[in-house]
Amino acid sequence: MNSLNSNCMLENIIHVDNNHNMARKKTANLPDFAALLEPVSEFTSDIQRVLLRCDGQDPPSLSIAEQIASRLAGMIVLDRLKPGQRVLESEICAVLDVSRAPVREALRILERDRLLVITSRKGACVSTYSPKELADIFEIRASLITTSYVAMMRDHPAEFADRLQSGVAKLEEAARSGSHDNYTLASFRLTTGLRALCDNELLYDMVQSLALQMLRYSRLGFGTEQGMARSLSDWNAIVRAVSRGNGEKAAELVRRRMRGSRDAALAALEGEEKTSPLIHEQPGRKPLSKERAKHASV
Numbered sequence: 001m002n003s004l005n006s007n008c009m010l011e012n013i014i015h016v017d018n019n020h021n022m023a024r025k026k027t028a029n030l031p032d033f034a035a036l037l038e039p040v041s042e043f044t045s046d047i048q049r050v051l052l053r054c055d056g057q058d059p060p061s062l063s064i065a066e067q068i069a070s071r072l073a074g075m076i077v078l079d080r081l082k083p084g085q086r087v088l089e090s091e092i093c094a095v096l097d098v099s100r101a102p103v104r105e106a107l108r109i110l111e112r113d114r115l116l117v118i119t120s121r122k123g124a125c126v127s128t129y130s131p132k133e134l135a136d137i138f139e140i141r142a143s144l145i146t147t148s149y150v151a152m153m154r155d156h157p158a159e160f161a162d163r164l165q166s167g168v169a170k171l172e173e174a175a176r177s178g179s180h181d182n183y184t185l186a187s188f189r190l191t192t193g194l195r196a197l198c199d200n201e202l203l204y205d206m207v208q209s210l211a212l213q214m215l216r217y218s219r220l221g222f223g224t225e226q227g228m229a230r231s232l233s234d235w236n237a238i239v240r241a242v243s244r245g246n247g248e249k250a251a252e253l254v255r256r257r258m259r260g261s262r263d264a265a266l267a268a269l270e271g272e273e274k275t276s277p278l279i280h281e282q283p284g285r286k287p288l289s290k291e292r293a294k295h296a297s298v
Contacts, residue, residue, distance in 0.1 A: 036071050044074050047077075052066060068096070073110060078219070089107070160194065175229070
């Protein structure tokens with residue numbers, strides 16, 4: 001099913017009374033879920049494929065829960081839903097005019113991908129940023145990405161090179177716009193497009209399972225012109241290595257790019273920690289020292 005049809009399904013099943021929603025008294029300190037009513041974008045379709053562990057094709061059909069989960073995920077990774085904010089089932093039900101059952105299922109999907117934390121006391125909250133989690137995700141994902149890229153360069157050399165060059169060209173266009181959200185979306189589309197060439201289904205699923213959390217942290221590192229410039233420089237170096245057929249050099253550059261993304265995101269977290277409570281260690285885990293985060297193996 002294409003994005004337009006997915007959107008029509010949601011609009012046909014969800015009755016929206018805008019006057020009712022505008023008149024309803026909004027609960028304090030809760031996000032505005034009006035964005036759930038926005039038309040499905042290419043980015044939302046990419047989110048859907050990641051959440052449902054699909055390959056490069058659109059899923060054949062989407063349940064209401066899956067559509068709601070995809071839209072909430074897009075809001076979270078673009079920081080329209082802030083770390084630590086509560087996500088109440090009742091608020092979403094009121095905006096979309098649906099029962100609690102599909103909303104509850106949507107929240108569980110997001111909990112699986114660590115975008116939400118659900119507790120008996122507070123219910124669902126947007127997961128907070130954590131230096132420990134950042135280092136863990138980048139360490140694991142760097143190994144997975146390097147392995148998958150080497151396999152794709154070996155099994156699909158021409159198509160991999162074409163997708164890489166096309167994606168990096170769009171990255172350059174996004175960088176010229178000066179918008180780190182545009183750059184984030186272009187980066188996400190580049191990496192999801194490359195992953196679709198992976199023939200190892202288990203490896204593909206493992207990479208997909210970390211993709212959205214990785215996107216949240218990468219976006220932090222793209223928050224400055226310097227962060228985008230370094231990322232773009234690393235991608236262009238990878239393009240040159242791939243065009244020369246030097247898989248070993250390309251793998252080394254992929255690892256360097258991941259280290260750069262990790263360090264940029266960590267620096268952004270350290271800056272945010274001084275102004276807002278975005279960083280919280282997960283329960284039961286020891287805090288990650290700055291020195292350990294800096295030298296975490298990737």
